[in-house]
Amino acid sequence: MDAQTIDGIIExxxxxxxxxxxxxxxxxNELYYLPKDVLEYVSKRLGVPMSRSYHLATFYKAFSLKPKGKYPIAVCTGTACHVQGAMKIYDQISRELHIxxxxxxxxxRFSIESVRCLGCCGLAPVVTVGKNLHGKIPVAKVNxxxxxYK
Ligand code: FES
Structure with a gap:
């Protein structure tokens, strides 16, 4: 994202x-993450100390400092999901998307990470894609x- 686009958002x-x-x-929402140089630029433009911006960027789950896809995928590998084959789901997604x-x-479009217990163990194995939760997923349905998600 160039400075002109960021200026447009700020304005x-x-x-x-x-x-x-x-x-x-x-x-x-535009980049699916907050690059460090962009965070510094916005802080400067709005007169916010970088420490405050960094705190916000790490405190709220809506933000990510690491590049993510439009639809971040989180594969739960907590105990209940692990027992129900979470790693097979993870491997299938990884193979399909080459990430x-x-x-x-x-x-x-997509990024992938494994997470520990999404709090709905009864639906194991659980995967979230963007804001959607998919439970009791058979490996055959992953694709x-x-x-x-387009
Ligand atoms: S272990 Fe996966 S939702 Fe709890």
Whole structure:
């Protein structure tokens, strides 16, 4: 994202520190993460200390400092999901998308990470894709689920 695009996002909001969260959300929605140099630039433009911006970027789950896809995939590898074959699901997704832990696809559509217990163990094995939760997934259905996300 070039500086002109970032300036455009900043200018959609009041030019003061109170806009920081909304500006960061807009950038997150465009890039699917917050690059360090962009965070520094926005902090400077809005007069927010970098330590505060960094705190916000790491505190809220809506933000990521690592590149993510438009549809971040989280494969639960907690105990209940592990027992129900979470790693086979993970491997299938990884094979299908040609990405592994922390990576994102070349088209920026997906990224993958493993997580510990999403709090719905009764639905094991559980995978989230973007904001959607998929439970009791058979390995054979993984590709069909991924195809839902364009
Ligand atoms: S272990 Fe996967 S949801 Fe709890």
């Amino acid at each position: 959609r909001h009041p030019q003061d520190p109170s806009s920081i969260i909304q500006v960061l959300l807009d950038i997150q 592994t832990e922390g990576e994102r696809t070349a088209d920026n 069909k689920i991924l195809q839902q």
